[in-house]
Amino acid sequence: MNEGLKVFLAVADERSFTRAASKLHMTQPAVSQHIRSLELDLGAHLIERNNRMIRLTRAGEIVDRHARQIVQTEEQMRRLVHDLASTIFGALHIGASYSIGEYILPVMLADFSKKHPGVDPHIEIGNTHSIASMVASRTLDVGLVEGSYSPNEVETEVLGADELILVARNGHPLVRDSFVTIAEAEKECWIVREEGSGTREFSDRFLEDHHISPERTMTFSSTQAIKEAVRSGLGISVLSALTLQMELELGVLQQIRLEGLPITRQLFIVTQPSAFQPKVVSAFSDFAKEHFSDLTQTRTPVHRTSIDET
Known part of the structure; x- marks a missing residue:
């Protein structure tokens, strides 16, 4: 069902007949034929090619929006029918x-x-x-x-549940048995996740609740990048304990004891x-x-x- 719509969406996503063909495990002529058949059926030109670039026409944009809903509905229908046979499929x-x-x-x-x-x-x-x-x-x-x-x-x-902890590189002056003070923590560069991240949401709330104003912050959009930055000595960071298992076991990153941490948060x-x-x-x-x-x-x-x- 709706094979032509699926081919059209692949071309729209990839902005390339060649890449769409590869994605769908089809030949490029077969992809082109599906698009031509869909255009004839709808009586409208859907895709324009200019200087090897592909873009959707106004009609193509309308088809794109509704085709995604149709394909999603069909997929859900198929799964619900398969469910009647008690098949996880x-x-x-x-x-x-x-x-x-x-x-x-x-x-x-x-x-x-x-x-x-x-x-x-x-x-x-x-x-x-x-x-x-x-x-x-x-x-x-x-x-x-x-x-x-x-x-x-x-x-x-x-x-x-997960816990957020404050970590630094092995041998950092703030890694010790006693608690660090807010003044000490504020002097460090805090490496944080981007806006919209759940970890960023919790770390921002912690800083606000404990009246901590770091002198400097640095933003990364990846937990792995933050871990490497901390390991390299760029600063300290509040990170998920679930993502730190290997580093904590090896001792390359270590926990800083600061009042209010760890934070327990729920995962959903x-x-x-x-x-x-x-x-x-x-x-x-x-x-x-x-x-x-x-x-x-x-x-x-x-x-x-x-x-x-x-």
């Missing part, structure tokens, strides 16, 4: 925030795929707000995020509000909650600080 569009997507999702997805080989997962990594927005717009079936998002637009359920699974949730989404949601429960029980503990220790 079909495409599953998963989104994850960077911390979860880069450090937890790959292992979890490998285990899920072994259990349900008929599922075809498609992954999108972004910050918390972009992932939740794509779930709300039905671009994604499910999202795994940290941080808050309006429950009126999507359905959210607690996935598990975000799904579309629907009374007819496809079985593949429900199966993945249940699997994710079980995985995070096991992960919380087995992860390396961080040093929990208390002002009573001073």
Whole structure:
């Protein structure tokens, strides 16, 4: 069904007949034929080629918008019909925030795929707000995020818990048994995530609640980049303990004891509000909650600080 629309969307996404053909495992002439047939059927020119560049006509933009809705509806219909046969099967569009997507999702997805080989997962990594927005717009079936998002637009359920800790490179002067003062912490360069990140949301709230005003900050859009920056001595950072397991075990990054840290935060699974949730989404949601429960029980503990220790 709607094969021509799927081919059209591939060309629109790739802005290239050649790349679209490769993506769809088709020949370029076959892609061109699908587009011509769709244009004849609709009685409108959909795609223009100028100087080897491809752009959509006004009619093409209209088709693009509605074709995505049609294809998504068809995919959901197919999954619901397959559900009647108790089969976990079909495409599953998963989104994850960077911390979860880069450090937890790959292992979890490998285990899920072994259990349900008929599922075809498609992954999108972004910050918390972009992932939740794509779930709300039905671009994604499910999202795994940290941080808050309006429950009126999507359905959210607690996935598990995580802790945010303050870390520095091995041998940093602030890594010690005693607590550091706010004045000492403020003199350091704080390396932070970009706006819209769940980790950034929590770190900003911590700084505000504890009246900490760093003399200098540096922004990165990747947890891995922040870890490398901290390891290189560029500054200190508040990061997820789930993303720091290897560095803490090896001792290349170490925890700084500062009042108010670690921060415990909840992680969420975000799904579309629907009374007819496809079985593949429900199966993945249940699997994710079980995985995070096991992960919380087995992860390396961080040093929990208390002002009573001073």
